Amino acid sequence: MNQLNIDTIYVLALAFFTLWSALWIVHILAILHGKFRLHRKKTEICTEDMYPGVSILKPLTGIDPNLAENLESFFTLAYPRYEILFCVENDKDPALKIVQELMEKYPNIVTKVFKGASKVGANPKINNIYKAFQDSVYDLILVSDSGIKMKNDTLLDMVAYMTDKTGLVHQMPYTSDKEGFPAVLEKIYFGTVQSRIYLAADFLRRNCHTGMSTLLRKSVLEGKGGLKTFGCYLAEDFFICRYFKEKGWRTTISSQPAMQNSGVCDISYFQARMTRWAQLRVAMIPLVIIFEPLSECMVIGVFAAWASSVLFQWNYTTFYLTHILTWFLCDWILITTVQNGALPFNKFKFVVGWLVRECSGPYIFFNALITPDIQWRNRVFKLSWGGVIKDFATV
Structure with missing residues (x-):
């Protein structure tokens, strides 16, 4: 392997490890800002x-x-x-x-x-x-x-x-307490993924509206x-x-x-909504195509584990499993902060719901990329770059 290839590998490893570190800063900011700001x-x-x-x-x-x-x-x-x-x-x-x-x-x-x-x-x-x-x-x-x-x-x-x-x-955005696994999945999404970005962006005074x-x-x-x-x-x-x-x-x-x-x-309604939101983000901010998948726990963990093995010779499997466990625990702290009280489901349901959400997140995003039209209620919209409505029809 020539020196150019070696240098490229190290640059990529450093980039992934830096992004992984930045995501942890976002996570910590969200927890701290949530404890300081919410329900006060x-x-x-x-x-x-x-x-x-x-x-x-x-x-x-x-x-x-x-x-x-x-x-x-x-x-x-x-x-x-x-x-x-x-x-x-x-x-x-x-x-x-x-x-x-x-x-x-x-x-x-x-x-x-x-x-x-x-x-x-x-x-x-x-x-x-x-x-x-x-x-x-x-x-x-x-x-x-x-x-x-x-x-x-x-x-x-x-x-x-x-x-x-x-x-x-x-x-x-958050959700009221409701029965059923779809409600668990919905609450986990808004109490972890959505609130993480929302709280960190509010602290940094970025547009998260x-x-x-x-x-x-x-x-x-x-x-x-x-x-x-x-x-x-x-x-x-x-x-x-x-x-x-x-x-x-x-x-x-x-x-x-x-x-x-x-x-x-229900599950299909939730997935359709998440797909629509991802389609909007892609149309408004094209760089989302690159960075949003890398913000997912399971995805960035893979690249960060590889980067750590390249940069520091750390064990890949140990790093990856530790990453997932720590992310899970931080999400638990975050959702209980947003809930401001006991969650309407037990810890086992949270584990199952969290795993389903984290594993399905990349799939929903890539499904949004290959689905050009946005369906909202009884209308189908086509968007141009920048989020401007190019065309729509009633169905």
Whole structure:
């Protein structure tokens, strides 16, 4: 073997070992930031008005078994000034019946219903909420997906982080406690893989925004032309957050995670959702194609074990097994930090769910790479590089 080949091998080994070390820094940052930030109540709201009004935008499309429970949690918020603006694409949406029943049950809550989507872009969510956004009374806008369930003090918690220099406060995605193995798998993903990146990115003040529950300043968006400016993107949340950062506004997570409480919970649904998110990441940030697979525990462990054997002559098998065990233990610490209490399943189910998630992660990502079209609800989208919607069709 000539010197050039030897040098190349050492450079590759050093690169893999450096990446492996960086991922451990991310892991540790996530745990420490989670323990410092999550589930910490603020005693004061640092804004000009002690309780600024909030307009809550709720886009609805159809119903699921938990919709009534989720929507009702917004009628019982312990917050003095807010309005709920429900948005449906047409007046035949079955969700309207649930909304009407809740409006009659809570007549003191200011509510409005907007029927018929606007045509301001290709993004169906923005089209759905655009009229409500324009008609909203308050400068603080909470955009909240139909699958989110709130605690009674969640809005107060989010507003508490909306300081004079902060323009956008979002909740880290997590899940409510549910029965069944698909729920275990879902909770493990959001409590480990997703929260690891989310918490580390928030600590480093990087864009990690997932727009399922977002409090933002309407006036800032209006400076860009309003919501319609982002109607050309399918992942509008990422680009909205980027715009706020470009304008010098801080973005941050609140102390309470977003409790996803969809009534639909099965393996195929979860995998389809993860595939769709991976497709979006690839379209928006092409370098994800290289680095995301290498961020998986099982994958980076293989390369790091090889690198350690080249650089330090460490035993490959011992290194790899130690890597997996340590990663597993750190994920356990992380998910219990996010949960802030006992998990709704035992340690054995966590072991099985963790192994399934870690082994299926690379498969889901590569499946996303070979599947060009993105299916969301009853629509199929084609994206160009940069995340811009190139074409879509209704199925």
